[in-house]
Amino acid sequence: MLKKIEKKEGKRLLNLLKKEYDIEQNIFKNYELYEKNNKIYLGPKNIIEKAISCGIPIYNLKSKKPSTTFFQSFGMFIKKNIIDLNKEQTIYYIDGKDILIVQNEKKYVLVKYKEFSIGCGLIKDNILKNQIPKNKQIRLKYI
Amino acid sequence: MEIPKHFIERYSLFIKDFNILTMPLPKSFRVNTIKTTVNDIKKRFKEYNIKITQLPYYKEAFISDSPEIGKTLEHFLGYIYSQEITSMLPVLIVKKELKNANLVLDACAAPGSKTTQLACLTKATIIANDIDYRRIKALKYNIERIGAINTILTNQDLRFFPNMEFDIVLLDPPCSSEGTTRKNPNVLEQWSMQQIIKHSNLQKQLILKAYNLVKKNGILIYSTCTFAPEENEEVVNYLLEKTTARLEKIIIPKFKTYPALTEWRDKKYNKQIEKTIRIIPELQDTGGFFIAKIKKC
Numbered sequence: 001m002l003k004k005i006e007k008k009e010g011k012r013l014l015n016l017l018k019k020e021y022d023i024e025q026n027i028f029k030n031y032e033l034y035e036k037n038n039k040i041y042l043g044p045k046n047i048i049e050k051a052i053s054c055g056i057p058i059y060n061l062k063s064k065k066p067s068t069t070f071f072q073s074f075g076m077f078i079k080k081n082i083i084d085l086n087k088e089q090t091i092y093y094i095d096g097k098d099i100l101i102v103q104n105e106k107k108y109v110l111v112k113y114k115e116f117s118i119g120c121g122l123i124k125d126n127i128l129k130n131q132i133p134k135n136k137q138i139r140l141k142y143i
Numbered sequence: 144m145e146i147p148k149h150f151i152e153r154y155s156l157f158i159k160d161f162n163i164l165t166m167p168l169p170k171s172f173r174v175n176t177i178k179t180t181v182n183d184i185k186k187r188f189k190e191y192n193i194k195i196t197q198l199p200y201y202k203e204a205f206i207s208d209s210p211e212i213g214k215t216l217e218h219f220l221g222y223i224y225s226q227e228i229t230s231m232l233p234v235l236i237v238k239k240e241l242k243n244a245n246l247v248l249d250a251c252a253a254p255g256s257k258t259t260q261l262a263c264l265t266k267a268t269i270i271a272n273d274i275d276y277r278r279i280k281a282l283k284y285n286i287e288r289i290g291a292i293n294t295i296l297t298n299q300d301l302r303f304f305p306n307m308e309f310d311i312v313l314l315d316p317p318c319s320s321e322g323t324t325r326k327n328p329n330v331l332e333q334w335s336m337q338q339i340i341k342h343s344n345l346q347k348q349l350i351l352k353a354y355n356l357v358k359k360n361g362i363l364i365y366s367t368c369t370f371a372p373e374e375n376e377e378v379v380n381y382l383l384e385k386t387t388a389r390l391e392k393i394i395i396p397k398f399k400t401y402p403a404l405t406e407w408r409d410k411k412y413n414k415q416i417e418k419t420i421r422i423i424p425e426l427q428d429t430g431g432f433f434i435a436k437i438k439k440c
């Protein structure tokens with residue numbers, strides 16, 4: 001069932017996003033946080049009892065992973081833990097491939113190409129592990 | 144695909160060029176203004192050398208016969224949304240009302256072409272409802288892709304939807320889809336009068352419920368992608384008989400429409416039905432559609 005997140009827990013989650021990604025807090029002020037099956041959703045202020053989902057998923061409580069949907073929508077407000085790819089790397093990444101990099105501290109990052117927020121990535125052992133959902137991956141020709 | 148004789152006989156009153164029903168439909172898309180702007184899309188596609196043509200009656204919409212649209216970064220990022228031109232019109236005609244709305248219901252919403260379009264045009268909370276759970280998955284995917292935060296998904300048979308009051312309700316119910324032959328050529332193979340009657344009966348139940356969900360002075364939009372008057376004028380006429388609903392005139396500047404029928408076979412419809420519109424493929428190289436704009440009184 002989709003349920004509204006308590007104020008205190010909501011605050012904890014937003015602080016966590018602030019700490020990890022230095023994301024502006026006031027972008028959330030017109031919305032509310034909800035939870036279903038360990039996924040946090042950002043949705044409208046009020047929902048109805050029959051709601052089975054709302055808005056967009058932003059964070060997975062189990063894997064502690066922000067969603068690609070979230071990063072694509074709010075990437076421009078993120079100031080920390082960003083990795084910039086070049087054109088070729090971006091094409092590979094959107095096609096579902098991992099990218100070799102020189103960073104090994106394990107963390108989820110915002111993947112960017114120029115001003116475009118591409119999605120979420122996982123840095124581990126000098127690899128940017130692909131986190132683009134399979135049903136979104138495509139071979140780009142125009143970028 | 145060959146157009147059956149009985150189909151031609153039935154609709155020759157308002158379709159003159161049946162050949163167009165067998166021709167592929169021009170591809171069209173809409174700019175997702177939640178994430179980007181029309182000018183940015185124009186600029187980027189110019190750089191890509193992909194030809195796109197802006198529609199004179201809807202500046203956020205474009206047609207393009209390029210098969211390359213789906214291979215662009217903008218497509219991946221959800222900056223654009225592929226949608227048939229006719230399917231964009233029901234939402235377009237409530238553009239003004241959407242500005243002041245607080246609560247909107249897309250009553251038969253999956254896969255979400257109109258929900259995602261609504262989200263670009265209003266700050267209201269949108270409830271997107273559909274009876275079919277599998278189709279809701281596609282609806283959810285599209286809502287997330289477009290980044291429509293102010294949406295709620297419900298999985299209800301509209302006839303049993305909880306009683307609430309909406310500023311605007313959009314009812315785009317299942318229909319015999321005769322206007323979609325240019326996209327799905329096999330539609331006419333499954334065509335039967337029984338199907339039309341079956342749809343018409345359900346549509347009458349759905350339109351009554353949808354009307355009940357609209358608040359006083361609010362708007363109900365009824366649309367189908369079919370030609371059958373039993374699923375169009377007759378359904379709206381049924382609502383006019385059962386309620387105090389009033390029809391509003393629909394004007395889409397720079398877009399040609401065909402007047403609705405005021406009679407069909409042995410039936411005569413309420414004079415107000417003239418305010419509904421038919422979209423006939425040959426007029427503008429589109430699919431076929433029917434739209435009514437209804438005010439709750």
Ligand SMILES: C[S@@+](CC[C@H](N)C(=O)[O-])C[C@H]1O[C@@H](n2cnc3c(N)ncnc32)[C@H](O)[C@@H]1O
Binds near residue numbers: 252256257302317318
């Ligand atoms: C023409 S399609 C809607 C297309 C959608 N409005 C769009 O633009 O993407 C009709 C939808 O009505 C749904 N439907 C059928 N019967 C219904 C009912 N009783 N209550 C709610 N939805 C229903 C179907 O599952 C189907 O998804």
